[in-house]
Amino acid sequence: xxxxxxxxxxxxxxxxxxxxxxxxxxxxxxxxxxxxxxxxxxxxxxxxxxxxxxxxxxxxxxxxxxxxxxxxxxxxxxxxxxxxxxxxxxxxxxxxxxxxxxxxxxxxxxxxxxxxxxxxxxxxxxxxxxxxxxxxxxxxxxxxxxxxxxxxxxxxxxxxxxxxxxxxxxxxxxxxxxxxxxxxxxxxxxxxxxxxxxxxxxxxxxxxxxxxxxxxxxxxxxxxxxxxxxxxxxxxxxxxxxxxxxxxxxxxxxxx
Amino acid sequence: xxxxxxxxxxxxxxxxxxxxxxxxxxxxxxxxxxxxxxxxxxxxxxxxxxxxxxxxxxxxxxxxxxxxxxxxxxxxxxxxxxxxxxxxxxxxxxxxxxxxxxxxxxxxxxxxxxxxxxxxxxxxxxxxxxxxxxxxxxxxxxxxxxxxxxxxxxxxxxxxxxxxxxxxxxxxxxxxxxxxxxxxxxxxxxxxxxxxxxxxxxxxxxxxxxxxxxxxxxxxxxxxxxxxxxxxxxxxxxxxxxxxxxxxxxxxxxxxxxxxxxxxxxxxxxxxxxxxxxxxxxxxxxxxxxxxxxxxxxxxxxxxxxxxxxxxxxxxxxxxxxx
Ligand SMILES: Cc1cc2nc3c(=O)[nH]c(=O)nc-3n(C[C@@H](O)[C@H](O)[C@H](O)COP(=O)(O)OP(=O)(O)OC[C@H]3O[C@@H](n4cnc5c(N)ncnc54)[C@H](O)[C@@H]3O)c2cc1C
Ligand SMILES: Cc1cc2nc3c(=O)[nH]c(=O)nc-3n(C[C@H](O)[C@H](O)[C@H](O)COP(=O)(O)OP(=O)(O)OC[C@H]3O[C@@H](n4cnc5c(N)ncnc54)[C@H](O)[C@@H]3O)c2cc1C
Numbered sequence: 303x304x305x306x307x308x309x310x311x312x313x314x315x316x317x318x319x320x321x322x323x324x325x326x327x328x329x330x331x332x333x334x335x336x337x338x339x340x341x342x343x344x345x346x347x348x349x350x351x352x353x354x355x356x357x358x359x360x361x362x363x364x365x366x367x368x369x370x371x372x373x374x375x376x377x378x379x380x381x382x383x384x385x386x387x388x389x390x391x392x393x394x395x396x397x398x399x400x401x402x403x404x405x406x407x408x409x410x411x412x413x414x415x416x417x418x419x420x421x422x423x424x425x426x427x428x429x430x431x432x433x434x435x436x437x438x439x440x441x442x443x444x445x446x447x448x449x450x451x452x453x454x455x456x457x458x459x460x461x462x463x464x465x466x467x468x469x470x471x472x473x474x475x476x477x478x479x480x481x482x483x484x485x486x487x488x489x490x491x492x493x494x495x496x497x498x499x500x501x502x503x504x505x506x507x508x509x510x511x512x513x514x515x516x517x518x519x520x521x522x523x524x525x526x527x528x529x530x531x532x533x534x535x536x537x538x539x540x541x542x543x544x545x546x547x548x549x550x551x552x553x554x555x556x557x558x
Numbered sequence: 559x560x561x562x563x564x565x566x567x568x569x570x571x572x573x574x575x576x577x578x579x580x581x582x583x584x585x586x587x588x589x590x591x592x593x594x595x596x597x598x599x600x601x602x603x604x605x606x607x608x609x610x611x612x613x614x615x616x617x618x619x620x621x622x623x624x625x626x627x628x629x630x631x632x633x634x635x636x637x638x639x640x641x642x643x644x645x646x647x648x649x650x651x652x653x654x655x656x657x658x659x660x661x662x663x664x665x666x667x668x669x670x671x672x673x674x675x676x677x678x679x680x681x682x683x684x685x686x687x688x689x690x691x692x693x694x695x696x697x698x699x700x701x702x703x704x705x706x707x708x709x710x711x712x713x714x715x716x717x718x719x720x721x722x723x724x725x726x727x728x729x730x731x732x733x734x735x736x737x738x739x740x741x742x743x744x745x746x747x748x749x750x751x752x753x754x755x756x757x758x759x760x761x762x763x764x765x766x767x768x769x770x771x772x773x774x775x776x777x778x779x780x781x782x783x784x785x786x787x788x789x790x791x792x793x794x795x796x797x798x799x800x801x802x803x804x805x806x807x808x809x810x811x812x813x814x815x816x817x818x819x820x821x822x823x824x825x826x827x828x829x830x831x832x833x834x835x836x837x838x839x840x841x842x843x844x845x846x847x848x849x850x851x852x853x854x855x856x857x858x859x860x861x862x863x864x865x866x867x868x869x870x871x872x873x874x875x876x877x878x879x880x881x
Contacts, residue, residue: 315811315831319699328700339812396674397665423811424696427677432633432665441742442633444662447805457746461806462658463575463757468747475742481812482805518674518711520702526694526837527701532844532857543861544871547843550859552879555841557820558763558787 303357305348307381307417308404308434309341311365311372312424325522337372340419342486343479348417349380350484351451358382360411364392364403370502377497378489384502389514391507396516397425401433406510408438413474415456420445420478431478441475447482560709563589564649566640566667567600567612567620568659570631574608576760577655579615579722581715584682585653586616586725591684594650596727597621599643601636603629606731613729615722620729621647623736630745631659635738637666643734644671649710651689653682656714657759664714675712676704678815680719680838689713697811697834717759718817719838751806755790758809763789763820766809766836767797770825770846770865774802779866780824783873786880792816794826810835824865828853845869 313319314334322329337345348359359381363369366388373384387403395403408416416438421428428444435442448459456475460467489497507514535550537543551558565581567574578598585596598612601623609620623639640663644652654664656678668675676691680701683690691704691713704713751757758764765784767777777791784791793803795810809816811834821839826832828844828851836842837856844857845865854860861868 313696315697315834317696319696321700328696398669398672398674401669426693426695426697427675428661429665429668429675429677432662433669436637436666436669442662442666443743444633445658460658463759464751466749466751467745468749469743470746471743481808515707516674517668517672517708518676518704518706520695521690521705522703523695524701524703526698529856530858532842532854532860534854534860534862540863540867541871543863544868545875547859547861547868548872548875548879551820551841551843551876555820555858557841558876558880 303351303355303414304412305351305357305359305415305417306408306413307341307345307348307359307361307376308430309345309361309363309372309376310338310419310422311335311363311369312338312422315339315423321523321525325524327523335368335371337375338419338422340421340423340479340481343481343483344417344419345376345379345381346484346486347449347479349487351415355451360385362404362407363387364395364400366393373502374497375489377500378493379487380493383500386502386504387507387510388504389506391514394516395514396518397427397429397433398517399512399514401430401437403507403510403512404430404434405437406512407505415473416476418476418478420480431476435476438476441471443469443471443475444478445480446477447480449477449483560648560650562595562597562649563651563653564644564647565596565598565617565653566660566663567598568655568657569600569602569605569608572605574611575655575657576722577657577660577715577717578612580717580720581653581655582612582615582617583723583725584715584720588651588682588684595619597647597649599623599640601628601639609729609731613727614724616725616727617729618727619732621732621734623734625736625738627738627741628736630748632741632743632745633662633666634743635741636663637670638738639736641667641670644710652710652712654712654714656716660714664712668712671710673708673710673712674706675714677714678716679713680716682713682715694838697831698837716815716817716838758790758792758807758814758816761790761816761818763787764792764816764818765789765822765824766792766794766826767824768794768826769796769800771797771802777802779869779873783822783869783876786873786876794832823853824869826853827851828856
């Protein structure tokens with residue numbers, strides 16, 4: 303089967319995010335870049351499907367030159383080939399433009415199932431998977447924690463507020479991965495060596511015929527609002543502290 | 559010209575979800591500034607009666623799509639009908655809930671309309687006549703002000719952040735004709751959580767435990783406190799990865815993003831990835847024996863002590879206060 307996994311390069315979760323003084327963006331000079339954690343689940347699921355059913359896994363990423371490292375990481379995990387959509391015109395892409403670029407690249411190749419992460423942990427918008435599904439005219443299964451492949455269809459589990467849904471969908475479809483789906487493997491040393499020789503096709507927006515005008519724009523970035531300094535509850539013992547805390551929650555914060 | 563504010567209401571099993579009222583109230587507030595009308599989209603089967611409830615929270619007009627094919631929720635069917643109602647009525651602003659369903663639906667609808675969407679917003683405003691959405695980015699390490707180049711401007715609102723305020727309007731029903739294509743997806747089973755607890759994303763009070771809980775059985779003391787406060791128990795990733803709590807309880811960057819009125823963190827150090835999931839809580843309490851734990855920097859109230867001593871005493875004290 304032909305499996306596609308979309309991966310985004312994002313700042314490491316530990317990264318300090320500094321807003322530029324003029325609010326025009328993020329100072330990314332000190333950032334360590336990694337594969338979006340949710341995309342690791344997508345790549346892992348793609349590899350598991352391939353191992354069980356044969357076929358190949360194509361990795362696609364939209365991003366600047368450094369995004370190639372993330373594609374190589376996925377290839378080192380065991381994927382077969384990559385497509386890197388790299389174009390300065392896409393530097394300020396929104397979710398729709400990103401999804402359009404992915405859709406344009408995917409239209410040219412065969413696929414049975416496409417994996418995305420349920421959201422990218424930098425912009426946190428969680429839109430690209432669903433948009434990609436719409437642009438390709440495919441059903442979508444978002445926030446998936448379990449997937450069973452049954453030839454021409456898949457059965458998945460999707461947790462929603464206070465319940466779990468079991469859904470069946472015919473292939474091809476788009477699945478967005480949630481933590482719990484699997485335990486992503488690490489790239490092995492031989493895997494890393496092999497990855498260097500795997501083919502990666504580099505494309506630009508014009509070659510794909512993608513319009514790059516954004517629909518929504520971050521007009522201004524700001525640091526989070528400062529929180530007023532908290533109060534440390536004093537007391538002789540745990541019981542006194544607990545009573546004082548309960549009083550504060552009721553009388554000062556008025557939350558109980 | 560695009561005009562008016564439209565909300566996409568969410569119902570399940572014939573009852574409106576709380577976020578629907580938050581959407582209605584927020585839309586009403588904006589509409590009162592611009593002198594516009596608030597309309598709502600309500601889809602499902604046998605749900606016409608819910609329109610009046612939306613009216614109570616400030617909705618003037620409800621587009622009701624009543625069709626067996628719209629129950630239970632299937633993304634593609636709801637997206638098809640929702641996008642059509644939006645196109646036919648040309649609102650300037652469309653608000654969704656940033657619930658699991660709302661996020662799933664809004665992105666698909668935005669792609670159908672080739673429009674801009676801001677996800678999981680914590681504030682919205684009209685600035686110089688234009689709609690602006692404010693949302694946390696980079697796990698809440700910064701905030702972005704989103705503006706829109708296309709109409710309608712679309713945003714999904716984080717549940718539990720915007721107040722729901724009664725403000726009675728007509729809630730007049732307009733039935734819409736809903737032709738739905740044959741679907742490729744089918745819901746086979748809905749397995750309901752039988753704990754009787756509100757989901758973390760909708761809870762007003764969360765009592766959360768981390769590695770400091772030492773093991774799964776010790777969560778009993780958190781459950782007792784949560785019972786007294788009518789809250790829900792959450793967990794850090796350390797506790798989930800240790801197998802002490804189910805994945806659905808995880809709060810944080812790779813778990814749920816929550817905004818309760820009160821978040822009580824017990825034996826949680828306050829790693830940046832955990833803070834990402836709970837820093838929009840209105841009041842944060844930290845109970846930790848290490849005075850240097852980073853969670854105290856985010857806490858409104860901190861108790862430096864052994865949680866196994868403090869939590870049971872807190873349960874007793876709260877019981878007394880609430881009696
Ligand atoms: C300097 C800078 C400026 C920006 N300016 C704007 C702006 O003006 N307006 C705006 O809306 N956004 C802007 N963005 C963010 C934009 O480029 C986002 O990447 C885009 O909106 C996708 O949304 P997301 O990352 O939240 O993806 P999500 O929808 O959260 O991602 C879900 C999944 O989709 C897939 N995916 C997402 N992005 C990619 C990708 N690039 N390649 C491959 N797969 C992917 C992954 O599988 C991912 O897990 C800016 C980003 C940067 C770095
Ligand atoms: C990619 C990535 C994603 C992540 N996503 C998440 C996420 O979504 N959510 C999340 O929570 N974490 C996440 N993490 C993990 C995060 O970095 C931390 O490891 C985790 O939050 C630590 O959990 P903890 O605070 O329970 O444990 P610890 O950091 O070990 O803290 C335990 C605390 O308990 C206190 N303690 C111990 N005993 C007692 C006692 N008797 N009384 C009082 N206090 C006591 C200690 O002083 C300590 O502060 C992620 C990490 C990565 C790399």
